[in-house]
Amino acid sequence: MADRQTVPPEPITAADGTPLKKKLAQALFRSRVRAASLVLPLFAFIMASFVIPIIALMWQGVYNDTFSSYTPNLTEQLKVWDGINDPDEVMYAALVADLKTASADRTIGRIATRVNQEFPGTRSLFTRTARKAKNLKPPFKDSVIKASKKWDNIEVWRAMKITSQDLTPGFYATALDGRYTVDQGFISQDENRQIYVKLFWRTMMISATVMGLCLLLGYPVAYLLATLPLRTSNLLMIMVLLPFWTSLLVRTTAWIAILQSQGVINDLMVYVGITADDARFSLIYNMTGTIIAMTHILLPFMILPLYSVMKTIPPSYMRAARSLGATPTTAFIKVYMPQTIPGIGAGGLLVFILAIGYYITPALVGGQDGQLISNMIAYHMQKSLNWSLAAALGGILLAGVLLLYWAYDRVVGIDNMKLG
Structure with missing residues (x-):
């Protein structure tokens, strides 16, 4: 008896000749698209009113470009400064140049506030020096320190180095009653300032x-x-x-x-x-x-x-x-x-x-x-x-x-x- 070859069955087709399985898949896909379109407004509302604000909140806690935006010259110098040696004449010159610009643009308050967040008590230092910036002459290091001896404090410059970084863990450190420093990283705040x-x-x-x-x-x-x-x-x-x-x-x-x-x-x-x-x-x-x-x-x-x-x-x-x-x-x-x-x-x-x-x-x-x-x-x-x-x-x-x-x-x- 001769072996019989198994012939695969022909697929069931619709009236237009399309396989019925393919037709069913297309119908299911269209129904899913219609169902998704019904929930799309709700999805967009949740994204706009819940997800995106939370992401923006988390981003705001680690990103702040206030200082770098208004002090471009000083920011470039602070990037290459090691935070250990005393600031040189070039850094003081960049400081004076940015203070003059900020005083003219009336943005010195934002700069002072940002640095004051890292090193309390420096807001008045910036505003007072900015008013004198147009009269400061080279050598700028001597003239700036003469305007205020607080500029000779290296901690002020370290605070500016931290604020010059757009991405910073400093705010989360503050929220945990700590402080982020250039040389020591995260350290605890003084006991009388631990509130959070x-x-x-x-x-x-x-x-x-x-x-x-x-x-x-x-x-x-x-x-x-x-x-x-x-x-x-x-x-x-x-x-x-x-x-x-x-x-x-x-x-x-x-x-x-x-x-x-x-x-x-x-x-x-x-x-x-x-x-x-x-x-x-x-x-x-x-x-x-x-x-x-x-x-x-x-x-x-x-x-x-x-x-x-x-x-x-x-x-x-x-x-x-x-x-x-x-x-x-x-x-x-x-x-x-x-x-x-x-x-x-x-x-x-x-x-x-x-x-x-x-x-x-x-x-x-x-x-x-x-x-x-x-x-x-x-x-x-x-x-x-x-x-x-x-x-x-x-x-x-x-x-x-x-x-x-x-x-x-x-x-x-x-x-x-x-x-x-």
């Missing part, structure tokens, strides 16, 4: 305290909402959502009226005899006021994720545990509470992240002891105008949030997060 790390720790501590208080207060409320009849729970839910319908500024101002020395709480404690009229408690413009106000404001953000998880837990689980001999406390701890962990994690993460970036409430009720790192970022953005340092502080705060997010993913799991 302390503020970071205070921010983390207050945020963790607020998160714990919100969990302690919000868990029973969420449980009550999930177990009450629908009509009653809806009425209580309106009370939970009511703060969202009130301005944040109004709520914070209300706490000022309640917590101040002549406020409602102190008057009540004096009336019932808890404290004397001349020994009223200090509940405002300190850390206590910050914690109380922030706990009240952020409490709904803990209740809602907990409620959404508790609502999905069948009541039959608790009844089954009771029928098997468990006490109400044992049944709640071993059966009910473990099922609410996704809600606890989601609410805790949400409250903590919102708390570490809060600004208005600590600014109004915090006083000196209740200020957070967000208030220092706002100060550098609005008053000192040191945007690079503000960006560095914000970058460190962002890194802390990402680290917290990573830890949550490792311990609880992002897939287990439930917000609704």
Whole structure:
């Protein structure tokens, strides 16, 4: 019997002769393009309002070309200077030339501010010397030092060498209570100038305290909402959502009226005899006021994720545990509470992240002891105008949030997060 050759089957084709498999691939591609076009506006909005600003923030923290832009001659000389030997006549000549130009262009203030950020106390040195620059004659080293003996301090020149570098770790060093130097690299600031790390720790501590208080207060409320009849729970839910319908500024101002020395709480404690009229408690413009106000404001953000998880837990689980001999406390701890962990994690993460970036409430009720790192970022953005340092502080705060997010993913799991 002759061997039969296997003939491959002909592909199924459409009416126009195109293979059906190819037609299907083309149709799927077009559907994907249409689906992508629908989400393209959202993607562009997220990129423009979230991703690009964060990238710009991180870049601003390591890049600053103010000094090099306005002092091109001096910058070229500082690049080849070793930072050890005394500046020579050429460097002083470049300094005088750039000071004359900056004085004429009225940019000396920006130069002085930039150097002052690295070496405090030099702003007046630059502005005063710039006014005399047009009268300075060679040899420039002698005439500049004669104008101000501070120019003979090599630390001033080292600070200028650092500021002449467009890419610099100096702002992140400052944000970590350090200082970046030419010869020693990163060194710690004097103890009396170390403020940022302390503020970071205070921010983390207050945020963790607020998160714990919100969990302690919000868990029973969420449980009550999930177990009450629908009509009653809806009425209580309106009370939970009511703060969202009130301005944040109004709520914070209300706490000022309640917590101040002549406020409602102190008057009540004096009336019932808890404290004397001349020994009223200090509940405002300190850390206590910050914690109380922030706990009240952020409490709904803990209740809602907990409620959404508790609502999905069948009541039959608790009844089954009771029928098997468990006490109400044992049944709640071993059966009910473990099922609410996704809600606890989601609410805790949400409250903590919102708390570490809060600004208005600590600014109004915090006083000196209740200020957070967000208030220092706002100060550098609005008053000192040191945007690079503000960006560095914000970058460190962002890194802390990402680290917290990573830890949550490792311990609880992002897939287990439930917000609704």
